[in-house]
Amino acid sequence: MKTILYLLFLSMASIAMGQNNITGIVTDAETGEGLPFVNIYFPQLEKGTTTDFDGNFNIENLPSGSYSLVYSFVGYGTKSMNLVIPTTDTISLTLSSSAIEMEAVIISTPFHKLQSDNVMKLERQTIKELKASGAVTLGEGISNIAGVEGVSTGLGITKPVIRGLSSNRVLVYTQGVRLENQQFGDEHGLGLSDAGVESVEVIKGPASLLYGSDALGGVLYINPEKFAHQNSSNADFGGTYFTNTQGYSTNAGYKASGEAFKVLFRGSVTEHADYNTADYRVTNTRFKEQDFKAGLGYQSTNFKTDFRYNVNHSKIGIPEGIGEQSTNKTPLLPYQELTNHIFSSRSTVFFNNSKLEFNLGYIYNNRNEFEDEHDHDHDHDHEEDHDEHEDEHHDEEHETLHPALQMKLKTANYDVKYHLPILGKFETIVGVQGMNQVNTNYGEEELIPNAVTNDFGILAMSHIHFEKFDIQLGARYDNRWLQIDNNINKTFNSFNGAFGVKTNLTENITARLNLATGFRAPNLAELTSDGVHHGTNRYEIGNIDLNNEQNFQTDLALEFKSEHIEFFVNGFYNHVNDYIYLSPNGTSINNTPVYNYVQDNSALYGGEIGLHFHPHPLDWLHYESSFETVTGKLDSGDYLPLIPANSINNTIRVEFDYKEETNMYAFVKLKSVFSQDNVSTFETATGSYNLLSAGFGGNIKVFNNYLSIIISGTNLTDKTYVNHLSRLKPDGIFNMGRNFSLGLTYSL
Structure with a gap:
């Protein structure tokens, strides 16, 4: 150091x-x-x-x-x-x-290469592409990426799932720093807005070598919008309306860059009522969100830096069943009120043939959860008053509430990497990463205890270029130290490595083979829980003696690419030792079933197959098809919970590019989801269904500036269905029905 x-x-x-x-x-x-x-x-x-x-x-x-x-x-x-x-x-x-789409530079891998030059197979989509699909939220949009799904609690809460692994097994990066916002909870979402986001990259598989603990299942890397080009400025504003929720999302931004300094600002407001199905509205899936982002950059010949700040405030209803049918947008009890502050600084110093990168981050997460039993004073006379006025406006009702659960999580992290001078065929990086995190309780209830977490990791990685193939290899050591309630100390450590090779078998066929180990230290909930988790209606009991989860994954990808046909097959096998999961012990406390955190070895396997065909001479016509499958089982033979159902996506798309920044597109998509009968003990199976969607849009010139139009419709047949990763499936509550959205963005 x-x-x-x-x-x-x-x-x-x-x-x-x-x-x-x-x-x-x-x-x-x-x-x-x-x-x-x-x-x-x-x-x-x-x-x-x-x-x-x-x-x-x-x-x-x-x-x-x-x-x-x-x-x-x-x-x-x-x-x-x-x-x-x-x-x-x-x-x-x-x-x-x-006719093949333009490639983009991959930021989440350390050497910043084009996807075709990467040893690792990744997925990348722009936020514009995700919005074009009709996604209402960032979390929902991410679930449209191959190999990625989302565990959802209604519409406002979605947790990313990569090849069957989620929560603390998937690490989220935003603004170049790791996001920490109590990911362990089933009903805790991303806490991020899609406003001011340029693209999303997904590393599928263990990325512990790059990012440390909690990247055992993969990484979701969210790239913020870029600054304006040098000596230029631009502004834009726009909004999207959604018919199903009678909701809207608006945002406006400005950015400018001079010779050395750059600035940007963006604000957004979002509100949604309960989402609708063909039969009913799902009570308390409503939510509100305000988001503000700012950035300041500086660049000289041998030094560049940028500082970014994001504050996100949201009120999110927690659905508990079908009740009130209304289009009110103020959440009912129970609901979450969350504020997330993200400060980040990314800097690079350039030497002759080498460079030093140092990224610093600070995240302040304030989580408040309000419940029915706390909607009163200590004076019981107020209970009758509450009953008489329960139909009053919800904002007035909530003013007197005190949070049942309030946790403040403060996280400081650093990431320092030195890119050594290139020696012949070798590009090499060495670095250190670390984190200090403090969790403090202020509410009447305590879900996890006060605790301090300290991480430290050291890594080295090389990319070796040969004439016919590329090799990437590396090693890393990590240590995590936990101090719980000032009287319990736990230490976890792990050594991990990775090896990958990419080669062109023929002029059109590329093969990638990656072998990697990863690890995850148990989180505070798994170690120390002892009480009712209201969001899941379980009494959870932790185990202070839990071990690291340790895995080994093999990933093989074959890709064929010609001028008019692209085809890939990507398979994986992921063995996880000491997999941590909740298991009912057959007893109950206060009529609530008791679940214990236990461990067993497990295996997940599956993959993705994809085809992209754009026939000559109809280069504007595209047919895309993909298949995704994953199976997860414990060594005991039981299936893992919340494993996505197999699915097939078929899309017909047309694109017309007239000149720079002027284009039009249209698409029709059919998503076919198979039934999921391979379920864990006490988990609900789900049936098959088909979802039809369509949309069109593009950029047109209006008053010498560009207007972007996005019109889309999802679940056009108003199908009633239950997604296997919905936390509302035990009650048989349907996912969202038919929805049309209209989005307009005008650039100045």
């Missing part, structure tokens, strides 16, 4: 290195003509430009070293190259026309 801090201070003294400029031209590979409006971008430097009308470009103030240069344009295949700076040569680049 002292060595890294020394390098940091040394770097500050060496900022004034020589500035470098590059010039180049991008041409069409067939015609030789210059291509205008081509995006030129250095992902490691977060710096780029676009070509002029003749295809020429110029980028100034670049640090010395070897960097990946990515260049892309609509209707052409994305390409990348390694460029050694300084150079006095004019860079000549060519692009070939292609």
